[in-house]
Structures are given as C-alpha cells and as structure tokens.
Amino acid sequence: MAIEVRVPTVLRQHTGGEKTVTGEGATLRELVADLERSHPGLGKALVDDSGSLHRFVNVYVNDEDVRFLGGVETPLEDGDTVSILPAVAGG
Amino acid sequence: MTRAEIAGRLDASRALYDELVAYARSDFPYEVCGLLAIRDGHLERFYPVRNAERSMTAYRMDPESMGPPYLAIDQDDELDLGVFHSHPHTEAFPSATDVAEAAYNPHAVFLICSLQDPDNPVIRVFDIRDGRITERVFYVDGEEAPTGSR
Numbered sequence: 001m002a003i004e005v006r007v008p009t010v011l012r013q014h015t016g017g018e019k020t021v022t023g024e025g026a027t028l029r030e031l032v033a034d035l036e037r038s039h040p041g042l043g044k045a046l047v048d049d050s051g052s053l054h055r056f057v058n059v060y061v062n063d064e065d066v067r068f069l070g071g072v073e074t075p076l077e078d079g080d081t082v083s084i085l086p087a088v089a090g091g
Numbered sequence: 092m093t094r095a096e097i098a099g100r101l102d103a104s105r106a107l108y109d110e111l112v113a114y115a116r117s118d119f120p121y122e123v124c125g126l127l128a129i130r131d132g133h134l135e136r137f138y139p140v141r142n143a144e145r146s147m148t149a150y151r152m153d154p155e156s157m158g159p160p161y162l163a164i165d166q167d168d169e170l171d172l173g174v175f176h177s178h179p180h181t182e183a184f185p186s187a188t189d190v191a192e193a194a195y196n197p198h199a200v201f202l203i204c205s206l207q208d209p210d211n212p213v214i215r216v217f218d219i220r221d222g223r224i225t226e227r228v229f230y231v232d233g234e235e236a237p238t239g240s241r
Contacts, residue, residue, distance in 0.1 A: 008165050009172075009198055019166060056195045058154040065154045085161050086195040088124070088140075089151040090176055091188030 003031055003076055006083040007042070014042040023082075028059065029072040031082065046084065047072060056087045092239060093184040098225040101200060101216045103134040105232045112212045114139055115177035115204040124150040126160045127173025129200060134173065142176075149188065150176050175202045182207055183215040183239070185224055193219035200227070205239065213239035 002022050007015050015021050021039060025031030029051065036043025046057055051072060053059060059066045060083040066074045076082070114137070115123055125139040138160035141153035164170045174196060178186075183205035185193070193201065201217045215238055216227040229236040 006162065006166065008161075010196065056192075058158070060154075060158055063158060065158070067154070083158070083162055085154075085158065085165070087151065087154070087192075088126075088157060088161070088174055088196060088199075089144075089149070089188075089192045090124075090174075091122075091146075091149040091186050091192075 001025075001078045003078070004081045005031070005035065006081065008085050010086050011042060011045050011084060014039045014045065025076055027072070027076060028061070028066055028070075028074045028082070031076060032072070058085045058087055059083070060085070092182055095184075095217065095224045095226040097228060098218065099227040100132065100230060101129070101134065101202075101227045102132055102230045102233075107134050107137060108214065108231045108236065110137055111175060111202070111204060111214060114175075115179075115206055115212065118142070118145075119177075119206060119209075120147050120179045121145050122147065122150040122177050122179060124152055124174070124176040126152075126157065126164065127175055127200075127202065128160075128164050128167075129171040129173050130169060135170070137175065147179055172196065172199045173202055174199045175204070177204045177206060179206045181205065183213045185217055185219060190219055190222055190224065194222075197221070208239065211237065211239060213237060 001024050023031045023034045032043045128136045140157045142150040143153040144151045183203045204214045216229045
C-alpha cells in the first residue's frame, strides 16, 4: 500500500528537503505513525501527544480537509494523496 | 506609524495593488485574507481566501479554499508565497497575533492593508522570522507605495 504525501516547505526539514514522500496506513493516524518512523519529526508536527491533529496544520486526503472526513481516523486507501499545509491565521 | 528595519523590496503592478485594496474593502468592517504567488520579487497573482473567523480583528484562512492555491504555490520552486490580510481599523503593521502565527509560515512575505483611513488605504510588506519584523519597500508600477502618516 502506498500513500503519496505532499509536504509543505515548512516541514521539509524532516524529509531531507523532499516535497513528496510515501507512507502506509489504513487510517491517517497509522500513516502519521509511519511517517514519524521514516521521517522523525514529521509525524510529531502533525499530531500532538493526545493524538489529535495540531490546530496549526491542515491535512487533506485527495483535496478534502480531514476535519470533515474523520480527523485522524480518516480511512486511507492505496493510491490516496495526503497533502499537509500549515494553517494561516493572524489578527 | 510603527517602523521596522527596511530590508528588501517587493514589486507589483497598479492593477494588482488596486485588486488588493478593493478586496480589503469588500468585506469591511471584517478582516479579509488571501494568498499571493510571487515570482522573482514580483506579485504575480492574488487568490482571495475566505476568512473562516469573519472577525473585525482576526483572520483564519478557511482550509478548503486555501488548499489549492497554497499547494500550487508551495509545490512550484519558482514561486514564493505571499500572505495578504486587511486591518480594517488599525495600522498596516503586524499585530502580536500576526507575529505569533507567522511562525507557521516563516518563509512567507506578509502584506497588510490598512483601512484605518478609509480614503487613504495603505499596504505595507513585511518579513517575519523568529519573531523579528523587517519591512520591504513596496514598489507599485515602479513607484514607492504610500505608507501613510499614521
């Protein structure tokens, strides 16, 4: 099973500069754990100690925001594309 | 007006500048936001993004509408990222919240449009790295854009 993961500029320090990496997982939670194993720091940048998505990242599965799908429990299939983007906010 | 150390420049066409001001006015008194594609120090294209907070003092880019343009700019090695938002009632200078949130996009160029003086909108351009603000001189059709008196 291979999931393509698009990594934003701000997190490429965890992937040796690569903008795309591959990972595995039946859910986003499993994929994040897999990414942390192969690219230490990348998984931690997505999910906090309680296992929830950090508020300052947006994660999309096939261009849909996972907050509308199932959060970290969003199921994944072979061939899915997961995109990670930082949140953008201010005041 | 609050000043910052000047470092660098950004160029834009009058048309794009006017587009940004018009967009800032379009949801007054609420803050608006959007993304900019920058090529070789020139603003190339503006992508309005919905402000999910719909607040007069805060913005948070709606993840769904933010996704495609952010991804397109981020994946293109020839483009730099610009983040635009308006300050309907305060000066065109990064707020404490702007500085804190910039930590998640340290590579972005931040453009802020003030409508504090509604007849004299001001857009200023900043880099915010490690909590430190520097300002770029903003040239519109080759002339320095007004920075206002307040």
